[in-house]
Amino acid sequence: MSTQSNDGEILLSVKNLVKRFPIKGGILNREVATVRAVSDVSFDIRKGETLGLVGESGCGKSTLGRSILRLIEPTSGNIFFKGQDITKLGADEMRRLRRRMQIIFQDPYAALNPRMTVEQILSEPLEIHGLAESREAKRKRIFQLMDLVGLRRESISRYPHEFSGGQRQRICIARALAVEPEFIVCDEPVSALDVSIQAQIVNLLQDLQKELGLTYLFIAHDLKVVEHISTRVAVMYLGKIVETAESEVLYENPQHPYTRALLSAIPIPDPTIKKERIILRGDVPSPINPPAGCYFHPRCPIATQKCQEVWPKLYEINGESKIHRAACLYADRKDGPDEGILSSR
Amino acid sequence: MRSIRRLSDLEGKEAMSEKILEVKNLETSFRLEEGVVVAVAGVSFDVYKGKTLGIVGESGCGKSVTSLSIMRLIPNPPGKITGGEILYKGKNLLDFDAAAMRKVRGNEISMIFQEPMTSLNPVFTIGNQIIEAIALHQNLSKKECRNKAIEMLKLVGIPSPETRIDDYPHQLSGGMRQRVMIAMALSCNPQVLIADEPTTALDVTIQAQILELLRELQNRVGMAMILITHDLGVVAEVCDEVVVMYAGKVVEQGSVEEIFKNPKHPYTRGLLNSIPTMKKDPTGKVKKTRLETIPGIVPNMLHLPKGCRFQDRCTFVLDACRQAEPELRVIKGDDRLPHAIRCIRDI
Ligand SMILES: Nc1ncnc2c1ncn2[C@@H]1O[C@H](COP(=O)(O)OP(=O)(O)OP(=O)(O)O)[C@@H](O)[C@H]1O
Ligand SMILES: Nc1ncnc2c1ncn2[C@@H]1O[C@H](COP(=O)(O)OP(=O)(O)OP(=O)(O)O)[C@@H](O)[C@H]1O
Ligand code: SF4
Ligand SMILES: [Mg+2]
Numbered sequence: 001m002s003t004q005s006n007d008g009e010i011l012l013s014v015k016n017l018v019k020r021f022p023i024k025g026g027i028l029n030r031e032v033a034t035v036r037a038v039s040d041v042s043f044d045i046r047k048g049e050t051l052g053l054v055g056e057s058g059c060g061k062s063t064l065g066r067s068i069l070r071l072i073e074p075t076s077g078n079i080f081f082k083g084q085d086i087t088k089l090g091a092d093e094m095r096r097l098r099r100r101m102q103i104i105f106q107d108p109y110a111a112l113n114p115r116m117t118v119e120q121i122l123s124e125p126l127e128i129h130g131l132a133e134s135r136e137a138k139r140k141r142i143f144q145l146m147d148l149v150g151l152r153r154e155s156i157s158r159y160p161h162e163f164s165g166g167q168r169q170r171i172c173i174a175r176a177l178a179v180e181p182e183f184i185v186c187d188e189p190v191s192a193l194d195v196s197i198q199a200q201i202v203n204l205l206q207d208l209q210k211e212l213g214l215t216y217l218f219i220a221h222d223l224k225v226v227e228h229i230s231t232r233v234a235v236m237y238l239g240k241i242v243e244t245a246e247s248e249v250l251y252e253n254p255q256h257p258y259t260r261a262l263l264s265a266i267p268i269p270d271p272t273i274k275k276e277r278i279i280l281r282g283d284v285p286s287p288i289n290p291p292a293g294c295y296f297h298p299r300c301p302i303a304t305q306k307c308q309e310v311w312p313k314l315y316e317i318n319g320e321s322k323i324h325r326a327a328c329l330y331a332d333r334k335d336g337p338d339e340g341i342l343s344s345r
Numbered sequence: 346m347r348s349i350r351r352l353s354d355l356e357g358k359e360a361m362s363e364k365i366l367e368v369k370n371l372e373t374s375f376r377l378e379e380g381v382v383v384a385v386a387g388v389s390f391d392v393y394k395g396k397t398l399g400i401v402g403e404s405g406c407g408k409s410v411t412s413l414s415i416m417r418l419i420p421n422p423p424g425k426i427t428g429g430e431i432l433y434k435g436k437n438l439l440d441f442d443a444a445a446m447r448k449v450r451g452n453e454i455s456m457i458f459q460e461p462m463t464s465l466n467p468v469f470t471i472g473n474q475i476i477e478a479i480a481l482h483q484n485l486s487k488k489e490c491r492n493k494a495i496e497m498l499k500l501v502g503i504p505s506p507e508t509r510i511d512d513y514p515h516q517l518s519g520g521m522r523q524r525v526m527i528a529m530a531l532s533c534n535p536q537v538l539i540a541d542e543p544t545t546a547l548d549v550t551i552q553a554q555i556l557e558l559l560r561e562l563q564n565r566v567g568m569a570m571i572l573i574t575h576d577l578g579v580v581a582e583v584c585d586e587v588v589v590m591y592a593g594k595v596v597e598q599g600s601v602e603e604i605f606k607n608p609k610h611p612y613t614r615g616l617l618n619s620i621p622t623m624k625k626d627p628t629g630k631v632k633k634t635r636l637e638t639i640p641g642i643v644p645n646m647l648h649l650p651k652g653c654r655f656q657d658r659c660t661f662v663l664d665a666c667r668q669a670e671p672e673l674r675v676i677k678g679d680d681r682l683p684h685a686i687r688c689i690r691d692i
């Protein structure tokens with residue numbers, strides 16, 4: 001994206017990222033179909049900010065998050081971390097760079113080796129990256145990490161199953177922080193947790209961000225949590241970003257019909273409020289065989305004939321914010337309505 | 346665009362409706378190697394025709410065990426209903442033999458289970474499974490059963506049900522599988538529907554669709570519903586009454602308005618306060634810069650503290666809270682809709 005608001009150094013810049021998964025079949029095991037998990041995604045994240053990424057199950061959020069760290073190889077596109085194109089790095093260089101870029105997963109149960117104690121779990125990254133000279137130094141660092149995420153020091157020799165979900169997520173966060181990263185992909189870090197515990201972890205992530213100057217890509221499907229924690233938000237639909245804006249702008253003035261439907265669907269914890277709700281009809285399309293034109297048109301309440309033919313790009317939206325963009329022909333566009341780009345893949 | 350309504354709103358008044366299910370002092374225990382866990386420790390509530398009762402609370406507090414107990418589906422061993430009564434239309438289900446209970450299940454009381462994938466059989470088509478449920482309880486020919494199944498699939502909004510009926514579960518999306526579960530649960534017009542986290546695994550847009558569907562069906566047939574969820578937003582929108590559970594006990598109960606406008610148990614307050622508010626929050630609350638939390642975690646069910654079960658996480662705790670377990674006491678309302686809390690303090 002060329003136009004950006006705010007100041008601050010760009011830490012991560014994703015350009016035209018594409019990830020396709022081949023589906024093989026038949027006797028020759030040839031590619032019979034392709035999952036278009038991420039299609040032509042571009043965005044920047046500035047140092048110290050949190051970009052929230054929302055969208056429904058299967059829209060490509062995790063694939064995008066993992067591609068950025070090259071835990072899965074992008075099909076095409078570029079990823080610049082502090083100006084360096086990391087898609088060009090070899091395996092060794094990439095391993096070294098991973099110190100700076102970490103990831104926290106949704107399921108704190110699956111993410112931890114059940115046979116390792118907290119001490120062993122936190123030692124591993126320190127050893128891999130040669131960050132602990134002596135045993136004492138290592139222990140000191142582990143205690144420091146445990147303090148940082150609010151784990152009791154005396155639980156250092158305990159195993160993951162002896163902890164609750166929230167505490168396990170704290171261990172995962174401590175492990176990510178062990179190597180002093182600058183950037184963390186948080187892939188649904190609180191989705192598996194109860195509300196009361198969710199709040200503890202969200203606060204912890206925010207405190208750590210302030211204290212350590214961290215930058216986050218925060219993936220979640222709870223729009224309330226995303227608004228709470230994010231500086232900016234990107235909404236994904238079927239592998240594409242369909243709207244992006246500063247968090248407040250997006251929630252106040254959503255432009256894409258999908259964003260509007262999402263926001264209207266949030267259940268409000270107040271029984272006296274009768275909310276006008278946009279109920280989407282129609283089937284969720286498949287990323288194997290996305291519809292022609294705007295990917296959202298089969299479910300869109302305002303779709304026209306033109307939406308089936310034209311593939312909308314991310315248009316700049318009228319308003320104060322320079323980074324408000326939406327991929328809808330009928331959004332309040334700065335350039336006025338045009339024909340968009342003809343449907344092509 | 347549609348707005349949300351409860352049945353009681355539609356009628357425009359507090360309808361005098363009949364009590365259909367009474368859970369009285371239900372106690373369900375599990376015998377484990379380390380000891381006995383009393384997962385549900387004396388839970389009572391009433392369910393009324395045409396109304397929705399919500400059960401909320403943290404993971405492990407006993408919501409699913411309560412509903413499985415009503416269905417008499419507690420795995421034994423290790424589990425057992427060790428006390429109380431479950432009165433359905435005045436008759437105690439705990440006295441029913443297996444055959445009588447089979448008749449009740451699906452026919453009178455139906456359940457949507459927490460995990461749709463584990464409760465649909467992957468080797469049978471969804472049609473087979475719905476038809477089996479119908480055939481079990483209704484005296485219909487094969488053809489009639491199939492037609493009824495198609496009708497049910499149509500009712501829950503599955504597109505082209507005539508062809509979809511021959512799909513296997515894995516050929517459907519999560520939201521569609523959940524709708525198949527609902528179709529199955531509703532295929533015999535139950536009087537009571539127990540929905541255990543029916544939308545938790547779904548996206549918000551699909552959740553909105555399913556909740557609207559449940560509401561529509563309820564309005565049409567006057568079914569009573571028990572909705573289990575940990576999403577307080579969903580409770581506020583769908584339920585008439587709410588039971589808040591903590592560590593196997595009811596800690597607060599009352600009408601949905603009371604629970605949300607006037608929560609009196611420190612745990613309920615904590616839960617409501619930990620939800621992030623949005624900048625343009627329709628509730629009119631100011632956006633929080635920092636979330637409030639309930640410190641600590643739920644107690645180990647094998648080593649419960651003496652006195653109030655919430656004491657170690659409670660900001661209002663007194664010495665007296667550690668002496669004896671507080672009784673559930675009515676603080677407002679009448680017999681039909683009491684607002685009760687299990688806390689000695691008035692906050
Ligand atoms: N290894 C893979 N091989 C083939 N398809 C894949 C693979 N990984 C992901 N996909 C597909 O890519 C799409 C995007 O998946 P992804 O996991 O990124 O979604 P998501 O937005 O993270 O969803 P959720 O909210 O459920 O976590 C899906 O259709 C998924 O089935
Ligand atoms: N089959 C079982 N064997 C042993 N213990 C069980 C069994 N089923 C439930 N329990 C115990 O009973 C307690 C209550 O569990 P329950 O499944 O009712 O929780 P829940 O409130 O439904 O939680 P969630 O929100 O996670 O679904 C838990 O402590 C659990 O460990
Ligand atoms: S009884 Fe005491 S510890 Fe328990 S909730 Fe009330 S104030 Fe808190
Ligand atoms: Mg994911």
Ligand SMILES: [Mg+2]
Binds near residue numbers: 410
């Ligand atoms: Mg449960």
